Amino acid sequence: MNSYLNIDHISITFPTDNGPLEVLKSVKLNVEQGEFISLIGHSGCGKSTVLNIVAGLLRATEGGVILEEKEVTEPGPDRAVVFQHHSLMPWLSVYDNVRLAVDQVFKRTKSKQERDEWTRHNLELVHMSHALERKPDEISGGMKQRVGIARALAMEPKVLLMDEPFGALDSLTRTHMQDSLMEIQARLNNTVIMITHDVDEAVLLSDRIVMMSNGPSATVGDILNVDLPRPRDRLALAEDPAFNHYRAEVVKFLHERHTKPGATATKKSSEQNDEADQGADQSRPGLKLASG
Amino acid sequence: MSSTALSVKTFNMPRKDRLLEHLSSDRFGRGFSRFVTGLMIPAVALIVFLGLWDAGARNVETSLGVLPGPAKVWEQTVSLYDEHRQEREKEDAFYQRLQKRLDKAIAAGKPQEKIENIKNRQYTGRATFFDQILTSLWTVMIGFVIASAVAIPIGIVCGMSATLYQAVNPLIQIFKPVSPLAWLPLVTMVVSALYVSEDPLFAKSFLNSAITVTLCCLWPTIINTTVGVSGVDKDLLNVSRVLRLNWLTKTVKIVLPSSVPMIFTGLRLSLGIGWMVLIAAEMLAQNPGLGKFVWDEFQNGSSNSLARIMVAVLVIGFIGFLLDRGMLMLQRWVSWDKSAVLR
Ligand SMILES: Nc1ncnc2c1ncn2[C@@H]1O[C@H](COP(=O)(O)OP(=O)(O)OP(=O)(O)O)[C@@H](O)[C@H]1O
Ligand SMILES: [Mg+2]
16 A cells, blocks of 8 residues: 555546546556556547546545645645656757756756756656757757756656657657657656656556546546566567557557446437437447447 | 758759859849848938929918928028027036136135026026927927836736736726826826925926826826736746746746836837827917927018928927837846737
8 A cells, every 4th residue: 555656536627618528547556666557548538637636736626636645735846747748948048948947946956057967867868958048949859858858857856747749749859858768767767657648658568557447527447567678679579479469458548448337228219220320329439430 | 050051952953053042042142132222222212202292382372481392491590500509519618617617706705695696697598499498308208108107007907816906997088088188187287386485396397297298198008918817828827827926926937027118008008198198288388399499480470480390390290200210129128928020
């Protein structure tokens, strides 16, 4: 019960125009130190919401998050976030973006020179030393994401939270970034929770893959232990039966969860009225997709 | 990267093609078209405008004679400048005479009281057209600076707090459309009631004009700053929450830089309005400045008056243009987003 990070039965309900919407119901997860967790699930199921609750940017309606025996009540640099859209300050250079975080976190504990070195060190880690003085507008999407990661790493977080960090990148850049991330993770042994839509990415990077059921009232559907030895090499793994087995497991889960038990029943009844009631069918595009 | 690729390609092209390209589009063609759009078109438009003005003005007979054309206006511009020079010469001569008398008085060992008396004498000449320009510029700048110093902080606070915005918004919406001339009597009364000092630092008339400008400059800046501040990227604000930036750091490092473009939009609108307002206020209240110059010429009603008023109109327009350009340059200098199209 006393794991490093304890997501303890969190539920969250948003007030919306159509009444309250329960997005998460009793999400429970224990994470050990140094573990790499991937969150995977269909779009809109509530993955970002989970991450934001762990970050402290949102408060759960029920339940709570406990990190190192302390309850999370507000955002803080010990739970650094890498956002999907890099969110660098466009008016600051690459160096200054990271330095802003370093200055804030190590105001009292590091001297000016140490902070400068620490900033450079973290940018070195993500191979961005050549573009310190460039503005975010002047570097590529992959480079921006690297800077975002460097900024998060520079905070020396207990947990690194990443919301689809490579979602907006082309596949080649993405493989580079994944390799970089694995390398950094091997060196620093961070605790990471990463949201992804990419099954290969999840299997390649994670120790465990948390698969979320569909919303509303989404929860943890299944957890897959990925028992592949590290360091992992994407080329070797492509042929590896174990890798492909894990991959298939995740794909199978995602496919099955397209049709939830409750939804199947409704689907049948709507199929009966198919010709009579086209309108009702169109109003539930999700179900149509599921039957296909 | 892409530029090297491009140049390699050009390099590999057959020679004839390169020559053709060089001749047709690149340097010659683009240079010519830039000349046409940059200089020719405005110049032609200006000539057409002057022609129409000249032709049109001849046909308008006023009680002060025919409406002046461009030539007459130019003549009066020169004459206004001459008057200014003459006035300056008179002033110089006056102070030279004063100095001489002072020297004499000191040499003659006159009592201190008398010497002070001579020293304190001021030249009281007529304010020339150029003096009026400077007065107006000075007044609008003071009014504008005060307004900005008040409006930007209010805008920032309103942009950050929805509650405060709700509280302040009705007031802004009601005061924004008020004509400056409606403020003027109130300002005049309040200033004469409150600003009583033996040796005033500023003339009352100056304060009246400047405060009226301030009252009209406030609103566009407040509104645009509020919009800019409330539109700061939510992700960036989340970054600041994760970093636990305090209020001041957050404002200085995140909120202000990202709302600089909107703030400047507000400032430019304000300065434009302020300049227009000032001329009207000076006319109405007979406060020194370009507005008074126009009014005086109108009352004067000599045969040159209309031409002189036209000079003033053109100068007012030109200064307004320069003020806007100045703000634009300031914005370019301050803003991080050099690529933004600024007009
Ligand atoms: N502040 C909010 N108010 C109301 N509803 C919200 C709010 N935030 C999220 N939701 C709803 O919660 C659900 C889950 O949102 P969330 O962003 O967590 O999904 P996600 O799994 O991250 O999706 P994606 O993969 O597309 O990023 C969505 O249906 C969304 O509409
Ligand atoms: Mg999301």
